[in-house]
Amino acid sequence: MAAGARQPEHCPQWAIRNGTVFAESGRCHFSGQPNLSIHPGAISRVAKRRETNIFSLSFLDIMSCGFGAVILVYITINHGTLSSGIQTDPERFAEVKKIEIEILAEQENQVILRNSLTLVDDAVLTTEQSIRDKLKAIEALTQQLLEAQSAQSLDTDGIEALKTALVKLQAERDTLTLSVAEAEGNDLRTMVGEGDRQYLTGLNLGGQHILVLLDVSGSMLDETLVNIIRRRNLPEAEQRASEKWQRGLRTVDWITANLPRDVQFQIIQFSTTARSALPETNGEWLQTSDTEALDASLAALQALTPGNGSNLHAAFTAAGALDPQPDNIFLITDGLPTQGATPAKASLVTAKDRLKLFQSAMSVVNLSIPINVILFPMEGDPIASPSYWRLAQITGGAFLSPARDWP
Incomplete structure (x- = not known):
């Protein structure tokens, strides 16, 4: 208050000294001026200016945090839904x-x-x-x-x-x-399998001159390279009992059993070379009505032990030497050839080399003759299936990779 203000009758309990409010009994004093007094209303107004509403600030903080948490949860859920969704056509x-x-x-x-x-x-x-x-x-x-x-x-x-x-x-x-x-029906012989199972192969067994080409190389002993090497060291009787080789023989038996009556046939076996199952009938056709010749051919194959490499070039060359030309060929093999028209210079044949040998063999085959391929896949020869499928497609034949229990 200004100097000379009217002094109240009683001094209030709160006063200001040296700029500080304090309580004092008796009269109110100000620094150096004991007669200066302050009205109690002024002290009340100073106290009110310093009040803070703590509840209001805390409530706003809580609301802000809660709203932010809701937004964060919504964004997280929405992002997870979009990223994990599967688009279906x-x-x-x-x-x-x-x-x-x-x-x-x-x-x-x-x-x-x-x-x-x-x-x-x-x-x-x-x-x-x-x-x-x-x-x-x-x-x-x-x-x-x-x-x-x-x-x-x-x-x-x-x-x-x-x-x-x-x-x-x-x-x-x-x-x-x-x-x-x-x-x-027209079956030459009755072939009985296990149970009553029958198969629909899609193979065309027609024609007047039907040729069967059977791969008798060492790879026909088994499906894996390790087992092939192991079986080569077994006695010949055990080699001939190999399941894969027996499947090949059963396939020849199945084909000959379903040949039409009164047509001509020939069975050619090939490994490094190619020749008829009955050597004395090389280059000749046999009659399906000649059951003795047919049974003798199958018996000769049963007594054969698979071995050596596979020369598809020689097989197709032998097929071309027949007169008249075959009008239906059945090729039974397990992979691409390992030998060609000339002897191999290296002991190791790569997959690329085998594909080249296959292409060389195709150059000597008559592509107008349907070639039906029956493939028993072997380990380490993934190019064989598409290559033989393409051969069957070009010639109008069929490609078959049968189950292990066929026929």
Whole structure:
């Protein structure tokens, strides 16, 4: 307050001294001026200016932090949803579902066909048993007739009755034999596998001059290089018992069993060289009706032990030497060739070298002849499948990489 202000009757408890508010009993004093006093309202106004609303500041801080946390959570969830989403092509998905439905339909058709073939096989077996029973009855009647004629123990009517029964049984036998032949179709021989399994291969077995080329190289002993080397050191009988080699022989047996009747065939085996399964028939065609020649060819293959390298060039050259040319070729192999027209200079043949040897062999083959390739894949030869598939496609043949239990 200004000097000379009216002094209140009683001094307030709060006063200012040297710029500081303090409490004092008695009169109010100011520094150097004890008679100076301050009105209590002034002290109250100073105190009010210094008040701070702590609750308001804390509430704003909490609201700001909470709002920031909500924004952070929203951004995190939204980003995770976008980054982990999987884009699905509806057209591709529909196409996949269509293919799955077609596969299921084909599987059902195979089951129906397998059941039908089972019924046919059962009927054939029943008919064959009936034929055997009829033959036994014929033999018994014939024996009775001979005994009757020799002993003159029967009259003429009894003998004629036996003759009539014999003629009737012979007619039934001929009828049953014809029905069995019709059930077997055009197969040259009957080939029985395990169970009632049947296969649809898509191979065209037609033609007038059918050639089978069988790879008899050392790689036909097994599917892996380690096992091939191991089997080479075993006795020949154990080598011939190799599962992979037996699959190759069964494949030849299956093809020859399904050849048409009254056509010509030839089986050529090839490793480093190529020759007929029956050496005396090199360059000649054999008749499928000649069962002795067919059985002899298969027996010769059974006695053969796989060995040496694979020369596809020699196999195709031998095929071209046949007169007339084959009109259907079945190639049974397990990989690209390891030898060509000239002897290899290096002991190690790379995948690139094998592809070149394959291309060289294709230069001598008649591409107008359908070549059906049956491939038993081997370890370390990934180019074989596309190469032989391309060969089959160019020539109009078929490419087949069968299961281990086929045929």
